[in-house]
Amino acid sequence: MPGLSAREIARSIEYSPGTLYNIFENLDDVLLTLQVEMLRDVACQLAETPIGATPALHIDALAKTYVDYALRNRKLWNLLFSHSLPTTAAPSKALHDYVFAIGDTVSGALAPLMIxxxxxxxxxxxxxxxxxxxxxTAIAVTDKAPFLTVTTALDYTHTLTQTFLDGLVANQTIAVSA
Amino acid sequence: MPGLSAREIARSIEYSPGTLYNIFENLDDVLLTLQVEMLRDVACQLAETPIGATPALHIDALAKTYVDYALRNRKLWNLLFSHSLPTTAAPSKALHDYVFAIGDTVSGALAPLMIxxxxxxxxxxxxxxxxxxxxxTAIAVTDKAPFLTVTTALDYTHTLTQTFLDGLVANQTIAVSA
DNA sequence: CGTATGTAATGAGCGCCGACCCATACCAAA
DNA sequence: TTTGGTATGGGTCGGCGCTCATTACATACG
Incomplete structure (x- = not known):
């Protein structure tokens, strides 16, 4: 994992490699901690994203927060989603909690459209x-598709969210009128 | 990159490490070749997915093909989407071609709904x-969310595709009636 | 048949760099 | 001056990518 060796992490925070091992069990422990911190950040920023004038704008703002965060922290982001911790380790409860929190935030934003x-x-x-x-976001951050880049990612999320919301309200009106 | 060292690849195909280097330039060459082969497979399987009775069923079948393929080839799949080849290397044209091909297949399936x-x-x-x-797919394959697992992935893609399609036709009817 | 020739596979070994350890140095506070 | 906690970074050891002298084997020839 280039750029994420113990030596490099130590250098980047201006400590020595040994100090890392006084504080953390091993490298996976360091990475797990980073993952939890990042996911907490994301969850908080999403929760703090101001509610827009309409649900659609709110969702768009959430998507923008998410994409921007990933782009601003590309390296760490790739780490979180590409480095699978050893399956022997107990899955981190904190990690899962934040995943649920993100879901709750989005769910809250969707609620007005799904009465x-x-x-x-x-x-x-x-x-x-x-x-x-x-x-x-993942495709944009890792440059896997030539058309889906940093500059177009927000256009793509916008299309996704708006079309998805249109689908929700279409179902909603059917359900209500039925 | 555990499980993807030259020695391990060699062992898994029951050759010696040296043989790999008679055939390929270096490890990145091996991995790039794997990526291209896998993406070609996926693109072909998608293209060959039979057209269903309705566009919605067709899209659903495409999604199932995609998810199933990823789940059947978890390790390679993670490789393709987590291992970024060195940026020095020229981006593989073949890779991009297949990405476009996948887009074309999906686009064709969508066409009847977007006249x-x-x-x-x-x-x-x-x-x-x-x-x-x-x-x-990515979240399911890497076990990043407790609720989105191998068993529920298809439910999730179904919800996504159907709601998205509903959104498309909702816009369509508006556009047409306007 | 035995022998020569070309090709394909080998795997021990090289140099390197990774995670991780620990004897040592440092420096406040007592 | 002593002491205790903290940071250090050189060093160990293992596994890495990669090489190449050597081997195994199929085919061609006399």
Whole structure:
């Protein structure tokens, strides 16, 4: 993992490699800590994103927050989503909590458009939409598609969110009128 | 990169490390070749997915093909999307061609629902939707969210595709009726 | 048949760099 | 001056990518 060796991490925070091992168990411990911190940051920034004039604008703002964060922290971001910790380690509860928190934030933003829906339906919709935004982000951050780059990522998320929301309200009106 | 060293690759195909270097320039060459082969496979399988009774069913089948492929080839899949080749290397044209081919396949499946739309609009919609499906796949394959697992991935892609399509046709009818 | 020739596979070994350790140095506070 | 906690970074050891002298084997020839 280039750029994420113990020596490099130590240099980047201007400590020696040995000091890392006084504080952390091993490198995976360091990386897990970084992952948790980053995900907490993201969850907080999403939660603090101001509610827009309309649900659609709110969702758009959330997507922008998410994409911007990933682009601003490309290296760490790739770390979080590409480095799978050893499966022997117990899955981090903190990590999962923040994932749920992100889902809750999105779910809250979706709620005004899904008045008749159950909490489960809202959660599903929120997680699906977030996973979609995440997919666009991941491709943009890792330069995997020539057309989906840093500059177009927000256009893509906008198209996704707006079309998805249109689909939600279409179903909603059908459900309500039925 | 555990599990993807030259020695391990050699062992897994029951050759010696040296043989790899008779055939390939270096390890990155091996990995790039794997990536291209895998993406070609995916593109072919998508292209060969039978057209369903309705566009919605067709898209669903495409998503299933995509997700199934990723789950059947977890390790390689993670390789393709997590290992970024050195930026010094010229980006592989073949790789990009296959990415475009996938977009074209999805775009073709979307076409019946977007009669009045331009080719650019159809391409955008196709790429956005595919990136979304990819996001769900990526999270499922890497076990990053407790609720989005191998068993629920298809439910998630189904919700995404159907809601997205609903959004498309909602816009379509508006555009047409206007 | 035995022998020569070309090709393909080998795997021990080289140099390097990774994670991780620990004897040592440092420096406040007592 | 002593002491205790903290940071250090050279060093160990293992595994890495990669090489190349050597081997194994199929085919061609006398």
């Amino acid at each position: 008749g829906a159950s909490a489960a339906e809202k959660n599903l919709a929120a997680r699906v939409l977030w996973a979609g935004v995440h997919g666009i | 009045g739309a331009s080719a650019a609009e159809k391409n955008l919609a196709a790429r956005v939707l595919w990136a979304g499906v990819h996001g769900i």
